[in-house]
Amino acid sequence: MVLVETRDERGARARVVFSTRAPVDVLALDELCTAVGWPRRPPAKVAAALAHSYLVATLHLHTIPEESSSGDYPQPLRSSLVGLARATSDHAFNATIWDVLVSPDFQGMGLGKALVERLTRALLARDIANVSLFADASVVTFYKEMGFEVDPEGIKGMFYFPPPRSPF
């Protein structure tokens, strides 16, 4: 699913492509997390988290030949990960969206919104009625604009943080 036509960092013709089936390069995701200022995470744990997510939605930048028409969808010359969101689920009733991120080079183009909306739609299409997420204060408005509601009917998001281990 082509979201926008753009140019890659070398000025070549490129497209940002949404998918829920594209393989994810864990090291590319690690670079993306670093680029947006997230703490680093062990690659083996990231790989496990991706493997055990119900859906992993990606944005890849596909560099394409200059001569291809806008309608066809050629094999890209290069492909790089520029965005990701994933959802855990019980495959039946609920899904929770985690790790929504878009490369700083591709922010401000509506791609984060497109990513979450399309992931949400993919979940609803699989008959998952309860789509939830935990939003940092700074992105609550972003999700509200997409139709997500804070604390509907007084339901509260809660977290358990284990007490720090004694050093003794």
Place this chain on the structure above:
Amino acid sequence: MVLVETRDERGARARVVFSTRAPVDVLALDELCTAVGWPRRPPAKVAAALAHSYLVATLHLHTIPEESSSGDYPQPLRSSLVGLARATSDHAFNATIWDVLVSPDFQGMGLGKALVERLTRALLARDIANVSLFADASVVTFYKEMGFEVDPEGIKGMFYFPPPRSPF
């Protein structure tokens, strides 16, 4: 893990046993949901949700022979489901607890608290650092008493409800 010694509905000696490995009878769970006033759900979807939960914690009432000592743990004469909680997870970073319920006949004994605490501990023991849940307004205090925090650092629980389908 025996939580309490009690009597079953016929007055026979019984124990409430916690497990994260006991098989769950979907129809028994359906009866339990009905007993606590939850809406009915299609058994096939419930079975899928259980199969795709990372951990399913159960409370079973085991009726045991009168003569067994409190120390040993005989094969029960009968076993019935009296409580359940389950967690979805990415098997790496996060887990979210859903469907916490205890039979009305066994409420007020601290079993709900024991169920959630032991499930949370089992998740932490598997190196899941981020344990979350969505609490109805009426049970926020219950979870606070167990150490769960509402909206830590301003993180908000949000839900997407699809617009109702047009009947036309």
